[in-house]
Amino acid sequence: MASNYDLVVIGGGTAGLVSAAGAASLGARVALVERDRLGGDCLYTGCVPTKALVKSARVAHLVKNSGEYGVRNLGYEVDFPAVMGRMRRVIEEAGEHDSPERFRKLGVDVFLEEARFESPYRISVDGRFLETQSVIVATGSHSTTPPVEGLEEAGYVDHVGALALKNLPRSLIVVGSGPIGSEFAQVFARFGSDVSLVSTSPLPLPKEDPEIGEILRGVLVSGGVEFHGGYRAERVRMEGGEKVMTIINEAGHEREVRGEEILVAAGRAPTAGSLALENAGVEIEEKGLTVDEHLRTTAPNVYAAGDITGKYLFTHVAEYQARNALRNALFPVKAKVDHRVVPWTTFTDPEVARVGLTEEQARREHDGVQVFRQPFGGVDRAMADGETTGLVKIVTGKRGRILGGHIIGPDAGNLIHEVVLAMQKNIPVGTLSTTIHVYPTLAQANQRAADNYYREKLFDARNQRIFSAFFGARRGIYRLREKARRWA
Ligand SMILES: Cc1cc2nc3c(=O)[nH]c(=O)nc-3n(C[C@H](O)[C@H](O)[C@H](O)COP(=O)(O)OP(=O)(O)OC[C@H]3O[C@@H](n4cnc5c(N)ncnc54)[C@H](O)[C@@H]3O)c2cc1C
Ligand SMILES: NC(=O)c1ccc[n+]([C@@H]2O[C@H](COP(=O)([O-])OP(=O)(O)OC[C@H]3O[C@@H](n4cnc5c(N)ncnc54)[C@H](O)[C@@H]3O)[C@@H](O)[C@H]2O)c1
Numbered sequence: 001m002a003s004n005y006d007l008v009v010i011g012g013g014t015a016g017l018v019s020a021a022g023a024a025s026l027g028a029r030v031a032l033v034e035r036d037r038l039g040g041d042c043l044y045t046g047c048v049p050t051k052a053l054v055k056s057a058r059v060a061h062l063v064k065n066s067g068e069y070g071v072r073n074l075g076y077e078v079d080f081p082a083v084m085g086r087m088r089r090v091i092e093e094a095g096e097h098d099s100p101e102r103f104r105k106l107g108v109d110v111f112l113e114e115a116r117f118e119s120p121y122r123i124s125v126d127g128r129f130l131e132t133q134s135v136i137v138a139t140g141s142h143s144t145t146p147p148v149e150g151l152e153e154a155g156y157v158d159h160v161g162a163l164a165l166k167n168l169p170r171s172l173i174v175v176g177s178g179p180i181g182s183e184f185a186q187v188f189a190r191f192g193s194d195v196s197l198v199s200t201s202p203l204p205l206p207k208e209d210p211e212i213g214e215i216l217r218g219v220l221v222s223g224g225v226e227f228h229g230g231y232r233a234e235r236v237r238m239e240g241g242e243k244v245m246t247i248i249n250e251a252g253h254e255r256e257v258r259g260e261e262i263l264v265a266a267g268r269a270p271t272a273g274s275l276a277l278e279n280a281g282v283e284i285e286e287k288g289l290t291v292d293e294h295l296r297t298t299a300p301n302v303y304a305a306g307d308i309t310g311k312y313l314f315t316h317v318a319e320y321q322a323r324n325a326l327r328n329a330l331f332p333v334k335a336k337v338d339h340r341v342v343p344w345t346t347f348t349d350p351e352v353a354r355v356g357l358t359e360e361q362a363r364r365e366h367d368g369v370q371v372f373r374q375p376f377g378g379v380d381r382a383m384a385d386g387e388t389t390g391l392v393k394i395v396t397g398k399r400g401r402i403l404g405g406h407i408i409g410p411d412a413g414n415l416i417h418e419v420v421l422a423m424q425k426n427i428p429v430g431t432l433s434t435t436i437h438v439y440p441t442l443a444q445a446n447q448r449a450a451d452n453y454y455r456e457k458l459f460d461a462r463n464q465r466i467f468s469a470f471f472g473a474r475r476g477i478y479r480l481r482e483k484a485r486r487w488a
Contacts, residue, residue, distance in 0.1 A: 005031050005132040007329055008123050010115040010275070013040020014315045015138035015306025017098060018322035019329075024107040028330055031130050032108050033115040033123065035274075039098040041140055041307075042315045045160045048094050050183055052087040053163075054347050057190035061223075061349065068386055078191045080168040087163070117280040120299040134301045134329035137282070137289060138322065139275065141268040141307035146175070149235035154243045156262035159184070165261070169193050173245050173259035175233045177204040179346040180265035182216065186348050189224045196257040198247050202229040205346055209358040212408045215390060216352060228255065236262070270308050285310070294334040295325045303329045314344050341423045345413035350390045353416035356404035356423055359395050366397040370456070372429065374449035376409045381440040385410060392449040394419065400428035400453055411442055418446050429453045 009020045012034030020032040032038075042048060056078075063076045096102075100110045113126040123130045143158040145151070157165070159180055170193060174185045177199035189195040197204070197220065203213030204220060204227070221227050231247040234254070238244070243262055248254050270288045277283070283290040283298040288310020295303050305325040306318035321337060328334045343355040362369045375391040376382035390409030397403050405419030422432060432450035437443050457463075 007134045008132040009136045011138035012038040013140050015318040015322040018319050019136045019326045020108045022326045030108050033111045035114040049087045052090040053187045056083045057187040061190050116276045120280040137304045138306045139271045144267050144269045146266045148233045151236050154236040169261040171259040173262045175264045176266035185225050196226045198228045200232045209406045293336045294328045343420045350409045351412035353407045353412035355420050362395045362403045368398040370396050372449045372452040374445045379445045392445045394449050396429050400430050
């Protein structure tokens with residue numbers, strides 16, 4: 001049977017859009033099937049709206065603390081509906097690139113329906129059938145809700161619901177202190193809500209280096225967030241119009257937290273329920289589709305990209321994987337995905353950025369591990385900006401090979417890229433030190449951290465003995481020369 005399409009892409013989020021546009025630009029015949037709106041989680045309910053809120057919250061914070069900069073303010077007010085209005089305008093503006101018309105102009109057949117596998121080569125879309133040589137599944141992920149007694153009855157929101165709130169809750173219980181919970185907790189606290197952040201992990205951002213998590217905990221708490229680390233949400237009841245949550249730690253100790261609203265941000269699961277994967281022989285695990293190093297699923301012509309793979313749930317990874325998946329889906333020579341150097345950033349204030357291994361992971365996996373730190377408190381630009389909280393931490397292996405970079409501090413999401421490039425190109429940490437950095441910039445924190453490499457290497461006790469012998473000899477030669485000059 002003749003194939004109608006070279007490629008059918010299911011899901012029109014970042015991974016799907018990049019796959020479809022890339023394949024069409026190579027001249028392939030492509031169909032893109034999206035059941036909602038092109039743009040996906042990142043555009044409508046993820047990165048874009050949350051970063052718009054992070055900015056509004058930062059402005060509120062700066063205005064509140066403007067006195068520190070010698071700027072007197074005569075009071076301020078957060079207009080929550082106006083904040084949310086701005087957020088929606090940002091989504092609209094960013095979404096212009098993702099319109100179905102634009103993709104149709106690129107040569108992609110766009111179907112705004114739900115897709116379902118009939119076989120690995122046949123996809124049904126609202127009663128029609130698309131025959132295809134290859135498929136890329138890019139259906140993303142959704143939030144999960146932990147089993148908490150009384151939660152359904154009391155009512156709660158996830159990130160989607162939180163972004164649709166009409167009024168600022170006076171008080172908010174946030175369950176989960178991963179990136180979603182931590183970003184929202186700080187944003188709502190800065191808007192003026194009383195925020196309780198409840199998390200089974202002892203520190204916020206449990207996947208990060210604990211040294212970084214500890215600094216973020218301090219920042220959140222000093223910003224008014226009540227942090228209950230090591231506590232699990234156990235049950236919820238209503239009391240006088242308020243939601244009362246009982247939380248419990250490992251020792252069985254219980255506490256109560258109260259809120260007008262509850263935001264659950266306790267993890268994600270792959271979105272695959274409606275795909276009828278069994279018809280295509282595509283296997284799924286708890287975190288995502290089973291894929292090999294070419295992003296090929298258990299069906300030989302079906303590939304996957306983005307959150308549905310369950311690996312690194314970030315927009316930039318969705319884009320990277322989509323580029324690989326489309327190449328592998330269309331051509332016989334397969335490219336391997338390389339997840340060795342994957343950076344990410346949580347957009348709290350200060351930001352938390354990471355690439356590679358934590359110190360603990362590095363010590364487990366490598367010999368000769370060294371750690372070089374530079375607190376922002378010692379960086380002139382951070383002092384001038386009044387933003388000295390945080391540090392750069394670079395983890396290296398033998399011969400200064402960079403194994404990981406961790407930054408909590410102003411603009412960390414941008415600063416990490418110097419470390420990312422160094423890791424990607426196997427540039428040793430010493431090169432960060434010997435590269436000229438502009439003064440006064442925050443990027444000097446990277447250089448200063450790297451300077452410690454030479455400081456430790458050059459200025460150890462043995463080298464100091466050698467250097468002092470050398471200088472002693474040099475002084476002796478100088479004295480002899482002086483004597484000889486006087487006699488002459
Ligand atoms: C609150 C929040 C903040 C975030 N912030 C950041 C950030 O700052 N930086 C970052 O890198 N990442 C961030 N992320 C993660 C990022 O949003 C995701 O990694 C990214 O959106 C994944 O893209 P995707 O294409 O895999 O999936 P999605 O964007 O979820 O797209 C999947 C699409 O598939 C569609 N679909 C599902 N099933 C079907 C079907 N059967 N038929 C047709 N269509 C279907 C869905 O409607 C959806 O449009 C954030 C996530 C959240 C929730
Ligand atoms: N800036 C970004 O790049 C960004 C922002 C948001 C989300 N994301 C992506 O989305 C993913 C999901 O984020 P997330 O924050 O939902 O999940 P997560 O898996 O990263 O964190 C879940 C948190 O919930 C806690 N938890 C789980 N069950 C609980 C319970 N019963 N009671 C109390 N706490 C509980 C865990 O201890 C943890 O702190 C992230 O890992 C990231 O990949 C990225």
